[in-house]
Amino acid sequence: MREKVLDFWFDFASTYSYPAVQRIGPLASKARVKVRFRPFLLGPIFQAQGWETSPFNLYEAKGRNMWRDLERLCGDLELPFRRPTTFPQQSVLAARVALIGLRLNEKWGKNFCLALFRAEFGEDKRIDDAATIGDILTQLKVDPAPVLEAARSEALRVGLRTETEEAQRLGIYGAPTFVTPDGELFWGNDRLERALVWAKRGK
Amino acid sequence: MREKVLDFWFDFASTYSYPAVQRIGPLASKARVKVRFRPFLLGPIFQAQGWETSPFNLYEAKGRNMWRDLERLCGDLELPFRRPTTFPQQSVLAARVALIGLRLNEKWGKNFCLALFRAEFGEDKRIDDAATIGDILTQLKVDPAPVLEAARSEALRVGLRTETEEAQRLGIYGAPTFVTPDGELFWGNDRLERALVWAKRGK
Numbered sequence: 194m195r196e197k198v199l200d201f202w203f204d205f206a207s208t209y210s211y212p213a214v215q216r217i218g219p220l221a222s223k224a225r226v227k228v229r230f231r232p233f234l235l236g237p238i239f240q241a242q243g244w245e246t247s248p249f250n251l252y253e254a255k256g257r258n259m260w261r262d263l264e265r266l267c268g269d270l271e272l273p274f275r276r277p278t279t280f281p282q283q284s285v286l287a288a289r290v291a292l293i294g295l296r297l298n299e300k301w302g303k304n305f306c307l308a309l310f311r312a313e314f315g316e317d318k319r320i321d322d323a324a325t326i327g328d329i330l331t332q333l334k335v336d337p338a339p340v341l342e343a344a345r346s347e348a349l350r351v352g353l354r355t356e357t358e359e360a361q362r363l364g365i366y367g368a369p370t371f372v373t374p375d376g377e378l379f380w381g382n383d384r385l386e387r388a389l390v391w392a393k394r395g396k
Numbered sequence: 397m398r399e400k401v402l403d404f405w406f407d408f409a410s411t412y413s414y415p416a417v418q419r420i421g422p423l424a425s426k427a428r429v430k431v432r433f434r435p436f437l438l439g440p441i442f443q444a445q446g447w448e449t450s451p452f453n454l455y456e457a458k459g460r461n462m463w464r465d466l467e468r469l470c471g472d473l474e475l476p477f478r479r480p481t482t483f484p485q486q487s488v489l490a491a492r493v494a495l496i497g498l499r500l501n502e503k504w505g506k507n508f509c510l511a512l513f514r515a516e517f518g519e520d521k522r523i524d525d526a527a528t529i530g531d532i533l534t535q536l537k538v539d540p541a542p543v544l545e546a547a548r549s550e551a552l553r554v555g556l557r558t559e560t561e562e563a564q565r566l567g568i569y570g571a572p573t574f575v576t577p578d579g580e581l582f583w584g585n586d587r588l589e590r591a592l593v594w595a596k597r598g599k
Contacts, residue, residue: 242455252445254569258583265590366457380461383586387468 198227199392200372202360203306204235205284205291208249210258211314212266212370213382214306224389230295230306232288233360234353235368242366247281263314264381273315282313283321289344289353290326294335296318301333308332400429402595403575405563406509407438408487408494411452411462413516415469415583417509417572427592429495433498433509435491436563437556438571445569450484466517469585476518485516486524492547492556493529497538504536511535 201217203210214230221228239247249256260276267274287309293389294302308329312318318325327337343349363372371379375395381389397447402481404420424431442450452459463479490512497505511532515521517591521528546552566575574582574591578598582591 252569254567257567258569258581261581262583262587269590364457364460366455368463378461378464380465382587383584384465388471 196227196374197392198229198374199388200229200231202233202363202365202370202372204233204368204369205306205309205313205320206247207235208263208280208314209382210369211263211268211310212272213224213385214310215270216382216385218303220243220385220389226392228390230291230303231356231360232284232291232295232306232353233357233365233368234285234288237357238361238366241361245338250280267314273311275315275317277317279319282319284349285321285353286323286341286344287320287326287383289349290330290340292349292352292356292393293340293343301335304333305329305335336395399577400596401432401477401577403432403434405434405566405571405575406557407436407571408509408512408516409450409484411466411517412482412585413572414466414513414516415473417513418473418475419462419585421506421589423592427596429539429592429595433494433506434559434563435487435494435498435509435556436472436560436568436571437488437491439457441569443486444564449518449548453483470517473528476514478518478520480516480520485522488524488556489526489544490523490529492552493533493543495555495559496543496546496551497527497532504538507536508532508538548593563575 199221201213203214217228224324239245244251247256249259264274264276291302291306291309294305296302309320309326312325312329313320320326323341327341330337330340360370363376364378365372367380369380369385371385373388373392373395377388377391379385379391402424404416405429406417421432442448447454450459452462467477468481494505494509497508504510512523512529515528515532516523523529526544530544533540533543563573566579567572567581568575570583572585572588574588576591576595576598580591580594582594
């Protein structure tokens with residue numbers, strides 16, 4: 194029997210990935226589905242379709258409603274929310290640190306992702322600042338210096354690029370996106386529940 | 397006390413308006429919220445942001461996933477689904493007929509909307525064809541000739557344009573969109589339940 198696994202693709206700059214990352218753990222565990230966190234970069238994918246920034250900045254009415262919708266959603270979920278002063282933020286360093294964590298020790302990797310999203314969208318912290326990342330690592334009892342050094346290495350640069358290429362190959366064009374082992378793609382925080390059902394029963 | 401009303405803005409060319417129009421009646425009646433159907437045209441709004449066709453045609457990966465997602469959604473809801481040969485279709489005549497119906501007799505207006513969406517996305521019928529519209533009117537025991545004539549009048553042209561301008565003024569940029577009496581805007585079929593709660597309790 195095929196193992197029940199759901200790939201959770203996200204970018205740390207993505208707004209709706211914030212509620213998704215907070216919701217996925219409890220929901221997946223209730224559904225008895227294993228979740229793999231797959232950080233990647235949306236930037237190159239957006240650029241390939243001619244967008245130089247987030248569509249939420251390009252299309253004003255869409256962006257305005259997204260922020261309001263996210264605020265309502267966080268209210269419903271009792272998640273802290275503060276609209277970030279800067280959006281979108283460079284997520285490359287955060288994504289590389291997350292990759293290191295997820296490969297070394299799934300628990301710190303996932304906890305890092307949760308904490309980073311909360312800092313970004315709950316506390317208006319800069320996630321492109323190594324200090325924010327270092328603080329979170331320290332809270333997780335991980336020594337920041339060697340991790341940040343490794344995150345700046347060629348190996349991690351290539352590692353993250355490979356993940357982003359894989360996302361593109363799968364047809365991913367936004368985040369969060371959930372992909373089942375049989376290649377079914379679900380886009381958006383609001384598709385999480387349906388994706389878990391598919392991962393479990395294969396349709 | 398403010399009356400509990402939810403405005404349901406949609407374009408007959410909009411894919412996700414199909415499941416929304418089928419779901420909204422029973423859900424609203426359960427929630428004891430009155431729903432007003434507000435057909436409008438997305439075309440001028442898309443053009444104002446530089447799109448000459450649907451974003452689902454402009455962005456290939458996004459479009460591919462939308463069709464698959466809609467198919468899954470219709471499967472879950474046990475709604476007939478056939479991907480239309482032509483997309484998007486000119487929805488102006490259908491929208492004007494719907495406006496006539498909704499103003500004359502709410503029941504035929506709403507039933508016309510339900511039947512037209514089903515013909516378009518469940519049976520691959522052309523909704524820009526007066527014959528399709530005429531068939532549906534006949535099934536609803538409405539004489540098609542005077543309605544189609546009125547739909548082509550200056551009064552209806554202006555009527556629909558006014559509705560579209562109102563949608564734009566409200567900040568609507570996609571369909572379906574639900575708007576509460578206090579101006580809260582919810583975009584997307586997947587926000588219908590939340591919009592009904594807001595319409596009912598005001599938050």
